[in-house]
Amino acid sequence: MREADSQRKAVVELEKATLAFGDRTLWSDLDLIIESGQFVAVLGANGAGKTSLLKVLLGEQSLNSGTVRIAGSPVRRGSDVVGYVPQRVGIDSGVMVKARDVVRMGLDGHRWGLPVQFGAKRRAMRRTIDEMLAAVGATAFADAPVSMLSGGELQRIRIAEALACDPDLLICDEPLAALDLRHQQEVAALIDRRRREHDTAVIFVTHEINPILPYVDQVLYLAGGRFRLGPPDEVMTSASLSALYDAPVDVISAHGRLVVVAANDMTAGLPQSLDDHAAHSGDGALHGLHDHGHHDPADRSAWRR
Ligand SMILES: Nc1ncnc2c1ncn2[C@@H]1O[C@H](COP(=O)(O)OP(=O)(O)OP(=O)(O)O)[C@@H](O)[C@H]1O
DSSP states (O other): OOGGGGGOOEEEEEEEEEEEETTEEEEEEEEEEEETTOEEEEEESTTSSHHHHHHHHTTSSOOSEEEEEETTEEOOTTOTTEEEEOSOOOOOSOTTOBHHHHHHHHHTTTOSOOOOOOHHHHHHHHHHHHHHHHHTTOGGGTTSBGGGOOHHHHHHHHHHHHHTTOOSEEEEESTTTTOOHHHHHHHHHHHHHHHHHHOOEEEEEOSOOTTTGGGOSEEEEEETBEEEEEOHHHHSSHHHHHHHHTSOEEEEEETTEEEEEEOGGGOTTOSSOTHHHHHHHSSSEEEEOOOGGGOOHHHHGGGOO
16 A cells, blocks of 8 residues: 555546447446546557546546546536646647747646736746756757757656646646656656656556556456456456457466457457457567566555445
């Protein structure tokens, strides 16, 4: 048990949540509680409903049934208790927009055109922005135009923007996409540090779980209208994923990582194509996982419900 467990609060509360488009159910009867400081990874093939789940939490998508609450209140768009790192890496802005301007935007609910601040207010805002930039290791390029930044630098700025309003919940939609391994690890560690130091709850959609596995408390694995939810060492097993897909899936431990593999001919009849997963790793592996050496099962068990 972590020290602060007694003070943990439920940041996300999904109860019997169901989302369907037409006659296609993405997930149903989903009960998910994410407490402050908890890190939840959402996995699943293309089209499994991961981004749609995030949209529900952002107030952009209604449930067909069930309820969703964030920090004890019904969800609403633009809530400042929620920080969002979107899927796309680019920033649609003029070449002259500086990295620090993007973070400043995060302080104002993601709107451009803050009223001009003077005197003490201006200095306080500048200090806050400097702190956010320092926290994500972006001081060196704070005044660079965002159009000049690398993918990894830009993603740091996006995270600083999302964290600028000190949210209770950080929603990340594939923030590691397009980053090289070193930057994936750095960004993952950065998010982990933030949730530990500020008790920020994190929900993190990813196709590449290796860089975050050391930090994940729970995995929500979506497939074919069903899901598995629990600590990684319970969800990411051959038995668990075979049951989820209703087909043979092997979870193999290799070189300190887990790799999830499906037979090539098993996709027929499955509710979701496993080929989609294979496409991400290029060799039939569904997901590369996970360095057991970093895990602390006793720590994670605190999150079991
Ligand atoms: N508003 C909508 N109306 C109808 N269908 C939708 C709508 N939004 C999403 N879908 C469908 O729901 C499915 C799930 O989409 P979603 O974006 O949540 O998948 P995902 O798991 O995030 O996929 P990916 O890994 O490709 O990003 C897709 O088949 C998508 O076309």
